[in-house]
Structures are given as structure tokens and as C-alpha cells.
Amino acid sequence: MVSSLVSLISKKIIKPSILTPPTKKSHKLSFVDQVMHMSIPMAFFYPKIGNYEPTHVPQILENSLSKLLSFYYPYAGRLNKDDANYVDCNDMGVELSHVHVHCPMSHILRQPYTNSDHVVFPVEQPYAHMNEGNLATTQVGDGCTTSNFFNDWGILTRDINATLSPHFVGESIYPQSTDSSAVTTFKSKESTYLGKKFVFPVEKLNALKAKIALARGVNDSGSFKPSSLFQVANMRHRLNPPLSYDTCGNILSGYFVETNNEKDVNCSKMVGEMKKGKLNLHPKESALVKSIKKGKTPFYSNDEVDNYFCSSLIEFPLYKVDFGWGRPIRVGMGAGPFDKFFILLDNQSGDGVEVIVMLDEQNMAIFERDLELLEFASPITNL
Structure with a gap:
């Protein structure tokens, strides 16, 4: 990635619009969560269509993401400092950056796949933050969960009053292990x-x-x-x-x-x-x-x-x-x-x-x- 192509406009922490209730404040990781510390950054490229002005997009996305995090509450939390087998659903929020890419999207998409897609990731090495405890970058969810997250974000962006129904199963499918010798990350x-x-x-x-x-x-x-x-x-x-x-x-x-x-x-x-x-x-x-x-x-x-x-x-x-x-x-x-x-x-x-x-x-x-x-x-x- 050529870093000079991208300049940061703003960076904000987006918190859930509704506080997580006390009954959901602690999310227990499953065995698969315990051992799979993998994250794959994703990028979506869109043409300029419709009446949306680029200057309005950041605020629209901030509002819908805030609402989304009320449903996907573990992602707005942090791994427990004393026991990393739990997520503290403390509504600390996720980081959202607004950047300017100094070239047309058509130019990016004409470049080889690896080079073009990496332009939009927040750092030159898109995996640099995957182990810092932020659940938006550390995977506590598979491909199905990831797809639902983005599709639900799109739904709320189009209709902020839409109702969503995601539910987290924690360790109910694959119980958490307390055997340190078995839990090799x-x-x-x-x-x-x-x-x-x-x-x-x-x-x-x-x-x-x-x-x-x-x-x-x-x-x-x-x-x-x-x-x-x-x-x-x-x-x-x-x-x-x-x-x-x-x-x-x-x-x-x-x-x-x-x-x-x-x-x-x-x-x-x-x-x-x-x-x-x-x-x-x-x-x-x-x-x-x-x-x-x-x-x-x-x-x-x-x-x-x-x-x-x-x-x-x-x-x-x-x-x-x-x-x-x-x-x-x-x-x-x-x-x-x-x-x-x-x-x-x-x-x-x-x-x-x-x-x-x-x-x-x-x-x-x-x-x-x-x-x-x-x-x-x-x-x-x-x-």
C-alpha cells in the first residue's frame, strides 16, 4: 500500500446507542473462540450511485453503527483484563475512521488485486491491531456472523428504525475449556x-x-x-x-x-x-x-x-x-x-x-x- 494515497480526516469512537443490560454484561467465550485468534480484514467497494453526497456518508454510518452495536453488543466491549476467556460488554465502542483516498476508485481497481484492496485498510499491515482486544478487529464470530454484521449495518443505514434479531450463543455449542494445556492459542x-x-x-x-x-x-x-x-x-x-x-x-x-x-x-x-x-x-x-x-x-x-x-x-x-x-x-x-x-x-x-x-x-x-x-x-x- 502507498500510504501517501490516504489521509485521515477524522477518527471517532462509536458507542452503542442503547446501553447493554446488566444480564448481558459478560460474554463467555467458546472453546473455538479461545483458540482461534484469527481475523481477516474486509473491504467493500461501491460506485457513486443515487443522491448521497460523500460529505454526508460519515454521519450516516456513525448513526447506523451506533444502533448496530446495541444489537452486536460484545463487539463494543473488550476482553477481560484479568480473564481473557470473557468479554466485558462495557459499551466502550469501536473505532471508526473517515479518510480521503487521493485517487479515483477506478484507478484503484485497475491495479493488481493485492495492492488495490490494501489501500482502504487503516494501516499498511491490516492485521496490526488484531490482538489488541478490540472485538471489532479480534474475531469472535465466523463468516456467517461477519456477513450478518455487515448486512445488518446496511439495513440500519437504509432504515434506522429497522428491527434486527442477532443472538450470541457464547459457549453453549462448544463449551469453554479450563484446561490450560488443551487451550493452545x-x-x-x-x-x-x-x-x-x-x-x-x-x-x-x-x-x-x-x-x-x-x-x-x-x-x-x-x-x-x-x-x-x-x-x-x-x-x-x-x-x-x-x-x-x-x-x-x-x-x-x-x-x-x-x-x-x-x-x-x-x-x-x-x-x-x-x-x-x-x-x-x-x-x-x-x-x-x-x-x-x-x-x-x-x-x-x-x-x-x-x-x-x-x-x-x-x-x-x-x-x-x-x-x-x-x-x-x-x-x-x-x-x-x-x-x-x-x-x-x-x-x-x-x-x-x-x-x-x-x-x-x-x-x-x-x-x-x-x-x-x-x-x-x-x-x-x-x-
């Missing part, structure tokens, strides 16, 4: 990796699905190292009774797909194993929880095994977040201290898939030139 590495976005248009996506269904051959990778893929899954609809999508928290699990032989490096076989892993997900016996308690992490690579991490936001309507000036023309995420990490989300039209891939420089140079990838996907470098 996994944080992202300090290194910065490249992040690039690729889009699979619907016609190419259908062709890829057909090819995988017919494929039986083995890919020749040129080199092989045992690998493990961890796929995150939303568990709301798998619980009994199922939870509604306005339930907030890290209500997720996941499963591992491992390859120990080069003959297993086969798209058709991998897809089959992923489907099997998804079908076998148990609502309560979380693979994520069990693996972490055993000291196994799906988040880092080591010298012996390549560990890959995948999360899908496809079912969450990020491209429908509307603050009153239309839907975004791009949804971006910060490329940060994650290696072998990729995120799937819907594209703008809703019929294709966008993939954000995070790799180190050497692996990215190989990946983005892969002929089989480029047969179905195109890198996003401009609009």
Missing part, C-alpha cells in the same frame, strides 16, 4: 504472504465440475510432499435442533483431507474425499476442537507436511451488503500472515465463484501460471 505467523484473487465464471465452473466427474488420472506435480487440507464448515444447520443464520459466534467445525502418496493427488479423488468428510461431520464432536486438543493445528505448515486451510463464504451474501447506494462492485479481503490459505466467495453476479489465494512468493509464482488453473479461472487484476 494458535495465531497467524508474522510473515506476510501474497494474496491474489481468481474468478471462476459460471460456464468455466460447470466445465470444471464435469471434468472432475470424469477424471481418473493422476496429476504430475513434479515433486511431492505429504499434504493435509482443512476445510471449515458452518454447523448451524447441522445441529439438532438447527440454529438460525442470525445466530452469532464461531459455530463451525471442519474436516481434514490428507494425501500421503502422489497417486492420491487427483482432483476427482480429492473431491470425493471432501464430500465424504463433509457428510461425516458430527454436530458436537468438532474435528477442529479435537485436533487442537491433540496439539494438531490446521493453520500452519511445517517441514514434513504441507498444511492447507480452506474456508467458504459462498452461502453468505457479501455482495448484497447495501448501505443505500447499491451493491458493492468488489468485495476484498486483506492478504496477510497466512500461508497456503484460500477463501471462496460468490462473485458479483452470483453465478460464479471468486477465490482468494494466499501463498508465499515462490509458490504463488508457480500457482498463478498453472495452465490447468488458467483453463478455468482468470486472475482479477482490473474491472
Whole structure:
């Protein structure tokens, strides 16, 4: 990011418009909250549409965010100083900055994906504040919660009197652990990796699905190292009774797909194993929880095994977040201290898939030139 492109106009702490009642002043973290200290910055790019003047937008967003925090009350709190397993819902508020970007948005979107999206993040390293205790930047909520937060903010911006119904489940799904040896906090590495976005248009996506269904051959990778893929899954609809999508928290699990032989490096076989892993997900016996308690992490690579991490936001309507000036023309995420990490989300039209891939420089140079990838996907470098 070129910092000279951005200048700060104002910075404010936005507090909830309604104080949190005494019965909700303490929010107990779940086991997944305890161990997953990960945060992925998000950016929404909008065209100038309608009668909104840029000078009016900050006040509009401040008012709606204040109302929003009355519903998402833990995010206006802080981690307890004496016991970080709790959130003090003390209405301290969140920081909201108003900045000026000294170039047209069309110029930003013509730049390579990584460079353009990082312009709008508050610091050059968008993960710098993720461990400072502010719940707006420290994750106490999964992709579903994040999507709901932004969509609900848009709803209140369009209608400040709208009624919302988010509810936080705390540790009721995955009980908090008091065993310090089991609660090993996994944080992202300090290194910065490249992040690039690729889009699979619907016609190419259908062709890829057909090819995988017919494929039986083995890919020749040129080199092989045992690998493990961890796929995150939303568990709301798998619980009994199922939870509604306005339930907030890290209500997720996941499963591992491992390859120990080069003959297993086969798209058709991998897809089959992923489907099997998804079908076998148990609502309560979380693979994520069990693996972490055993000291196994799906988040880092080591010298012996390549560990890959995948999360899908496809079912969450990020491209429908509307603050009153239309839907975004791009949804971006910060490329940060994650290696072998990729995120799937819907594209703008809703019929294709966008993939954000995070790799180190050497692996990215190989990946983005892969002929089989480029047969179905195109890198996003401009609009």
C-alpha cells in the first residue's frame, strides 16, 4: 500500500446507542473462540450511485453503527483484563475512521488485486491491531456472523428504525475449556504472504465440475510432499435442533483431507474425499476442537507436511451488503500472515465463484501460471 494515497480526516469512537443490560454484561467465550485468534480484514467497494453526497456518508454510518452495536453488543466491549476467556460488554465502542483516498476508485481497481484492496485498510499491515482486544478487529464470530454484521449495518443505514434479531450463543455449542494445556492459542505467523484473487465464471465452473466427474488420472506435480487440507464448515444447520443464520459466534467445525502418496493427488479423488468428510461431520464432536486438543493445528505448515486451510463464504451474501447506494462492485479481503490459505466467495453476479489465494512468493509464482488453473479461472487484476 502507498500510504501517501490516504489521509485521515477524522477518527471517532462509536458507542452503542442503547446501553447493554446488566444480564448481558459478560460474554463467555467458546472453546473455538479461545483458540482461534484469527481475523481477516474486509473491504467493500461501491460506485457513486443515487443522491448521497460523500460529505454526508460519515454521519450516516456513525448513526447506523451506533444502533448496530446495541444489537452486536460484545463487539463494543473488550476482553477481560484479568480473564481473557470473557468479554466485558462495557459499551466502550469501536473505532471508526473517515479518510480521503487521493485517487479515483477506478484507478484503484485497475491495479493488481493485492495492492488495490490494501489501500482502504487503516494501516499498511491490516492485521496490526488484531490482538489488541478490540472485538471489532479480534474475531469472535465466523463468516456467517461477519456477513450478518455487515448486512445488518446496511439495513440500519437504509432504515434506522429497522428491527434486527442477532443472538450470541457464547459457549453453549462448544463449551469453554479450563484446561490450560488443551487451550493452545494458535495465531497467524508474522510473515506476510501474497494474496491474489481468481474468478471462476459460471460456464468455466460447470466445465470444471464435469471434468472432475470424469477424471481418473493422476496429476504430475513434479515433486511431492505429504499434504493435509482443512476445510471449515458452518454447523448451524447441522445441529439438532438447527440454529438460525442470525445466530452469532464461531459455530463451525471442519474436516481434514490428507494425501500421503502422489497417486492420491487427483482432483476427482480429492473431491470425493471432501464430500465424504463433509457428510461425516458430527454436530458436537468438532474435528477442529479435537485436533487442537491433540496439539494438531490446521493453520500452519511445517517441514514434513504441507498444511492447507480452506474456508467458504459462498452461502453468505457479501455482495448484497447495501448501505443505500447499491451493491458493492468488489468485495476484498486483506492478504496477510497466512500461508497456503484460500477463501471462496460468490462473485458479483452470483453465478460464479471468486477465490482468494494466499501463498508465499515462490509458490504463488508457480500457482498463478498453472495452465490447468488458467483453463478455468482468470486472475482479477482490473474491472
